[in-house]
Amino acid sequence: MGRACGRFVAKSSKSILFQKSMHGLYIGALMFLGVIAIGTTSYRLEGWTLSDAFYMVVITVFSVGYEEVEPVATPMLRAITICIIVAGDASKVYFVGSLVRFITEGEIGKAMEEHRKSKDIESIHDHAIICGYGRIGQVLARELEAKKFPFLVLDNNAERVALAHTHGYQALLGDAGEESTLSEAHIERAAVFATVLPNDMVNVFITLTARNMQPALRIIARAEDPATEKKLKQAGANEIILPAFVGGMQIANSITEATLDSVLKGDLSHLTTDFKELGVEIVEHPIVANGVDDRKTIQKLLRGIESNCLVLGIKKPDGSLMQHPPGTYRLEAGDVVVMLSHGKLI
Numbered sequence: 425m426g427r428a429c430g431r432f433v434a435k436s437s438k439s440i441l442f443q444k445s446m447h448g449l450y451i452g453a454l455m456f457l458g459v460i461a462i463g464t465t466s467y468r469l470e471g472w473t474l475s476d477a478f479y480m481v482v483i484t485v486f487s488v489g490y491e492e493v494e495p496v497a498t499p500m501l502r503a504i505t506i507c508i509i510v511a512g513d514a515s516k517v518y519f520v521g522s523l524v525r526f527i528t529e530g531e532i533g534k535a536m537e538e539h540r541k542s543k544d545i546e547s548i549h550d551h552a553i554i555c556g557y558g559r560i561g562q563v564l565a566r567e568l569e570a571k572k573f574p575f576l577v578l579d580n581n582a583e584r585v586a587l588a589h590t591h592g593y594q595a596l597l598g599d600a601g602e603e604s605t606l607s608e609a610h611i612e613r614a615a616v617f618a619t620v621l622p623n624d625m626v627n628v629f630i631t632l633t634a635r636n637m638q639p640a641l642r643i644i645a646r647a648e649d650p651a652t653e654k655k656l657k658q659a660g661a662n663e664i665i666l667p668a669f670v671g672g673m674q675i676a677n678s679i680t681e682a683t684l685d686s687v688l689k690g691d692l693s694h695l696t697t698d699f700k701e702l703g704v705e706i707v708e709h710p711i712v713a714n715g716v717d718d719r720k721t722i723q724k725l726l727r728g729i730e731s732n733c734l735v736l737g738i739k740k741p742d743g744s745l746m747q748h749p750p751g752t753y754r755l756e757a758g759d760v761v762v763m764l765s766h767g768k769l770i
Contacts, residue, residue, distance in 0.1 A: 449526055452519030459485060459515050463508040470501055480505075485512030545594055549613040551575050555600040555630055556621040557584040560646060560667060564620060565593055578609050600630045603637060611638055618644040620665075624652040628659050635660025706736075707765045713757035723751040725761065734764045 460481050467477030476493045483490050484505060496505055552568060552575040554561050561577065565588070568575045577588040577595035588595035598605035600619065611617065611634060619630045627645050634643055645661040647653055653664045709725075711717050717725055722735055738746045741758035755761065 446526070448522035449519070452515060452522045455515035456485075456512075456519050459508060459511045463504065463512075466504045466508075467501075470498070470504070481508055481512075484508045485516070487513075545576065545596060545608075545610070548574060548576060548594065548610060550615045551610075551613070552616045552618060553578055553606075553609050553611060553614050555579070555617075555619040556646075557581075557588050557595070558620070558622060560620040560622075562591075564618065565591070569593070576609055578605065601626070601633055603633060606634060606637055611641070614638070614641060616642045616644065618646075620646040622646075622648065624648055624655075628652065628655050631656055631659040631661045705765045707733075707763045708739075709761040709763060711755045711757055711759040711761065715757075717755060718757055720755050721751065722749060722753050722755065722761070725755065726751075729765075732765070736762045736764055738762070 460478075463481035463484070464474070464477045467480055468474060472480070472494055480493055482488075485508060487509075496502055552573060554564055554568075554575055555578050557565070557577050557579045561579075565575065565577060575593070577585070577593050578598060578600050579585050579588070579595065580597065580599045582597055585595045585597045596605070596609055598608065600606065617634050617638075619627045619634070621627050621630070624647055627647065631643055631645050634641060642663075643661045644663045644665060645656045645659075647656055647664050647666050648668065650666060650669070653666070656664050709717075726733055726735070735749060736747070738749050738753070738755075739760040739762065740746065746753075
């Protein structure tokens with residue numbers, strides 16, 4: 425929340441400065457145009473033609489120094505000319521000053537923003553260092569932000585660092601394999617170090633560098649090839665994550681759960697032969713009204729069976745299916761307990 429508020433304040437400050445700069449430009453331009461319009465009108469009221477009046481105002485405002493197109497002989501004409509000179513110079517100075525400020529404030533704002541980011545990094549502690557802001561790094565950053573865990577993104581690609589800044593995260597441009605870069609990221613104050621680059625060998629080298637600098641630091645490393653796991657452990661990684669393996673397991677679980685539902689609701693006879701070849705058997709055990717198993721809990725039912733069984737689900741009389749019921753579930757007449765059995769039932 426605090427970090428989000430900080431980003432909001434920073435953005436609001438930039439917006440206010442920009443609006444002030446634009447406001448100054450508008451006022452300066454209006455003042456300048458107003459002097460020309462009022463001066464031209466004043467000369468016209470003194471009997472000058474429109475072209476002569478406008479020409480006189482322009483050469484006066486810009487201090488060209490040409491001679492007057494008409495004699496400025498009357499006190500009124502002289503007063504008008506004096507006012508145009510003073511007001512014209514004042515509006516020019518104001519407009520040029522606003523234009524210069526509009527241009528320079530952008531550069532000053534950038535410098536101030538860089539200084540603020542540097543101060544934020546200097547004060548960070550008990551944080552996570554994320555090496556690499558690719559797909560995995562971005563997901564990791566979002567999750568850490570959601571859990572309000574402080575972190576710092578480290579990447580040697582300027583575009584990815586800029587992207588991290590755009591997302592509102594603290595980020596540092598540099599090579600994570602260099603000790604100077606890790607020192608700048610304050611690895612000595614970090615709580616955890618995660619290298620999630622797509623290159624296994626680079627992750628090994630970064631892990632080794634981080635471990636040499638901080639022997640007690642918790643290091644999590646990404647590996648694409650399972651064969652790299654041993655190298656990462658030897659380099660000093662505490663935990664190795666294989667995204668492909670984790671993703672495959674999630675997909676397998678999704679497929680298995682969906683398939684289990686369809687299998688239990690269908691005819692199990694076609695699977696009997698296949699399972700027997702593996703030494704297991706799917707058994708459907710009906711619960712008869714007023715029978716020995718009526719009103720028994722699943723735990724008690726399994727105690728009376730001489731084989732190792734796993735209850736996959738219970739088919740209810742209304743056709744619904746209860747998957748993975750708890751052991752305390754009390755069976756009712758009409759239920760059919762579907763079990764995976766290794767051995768024989770009594």
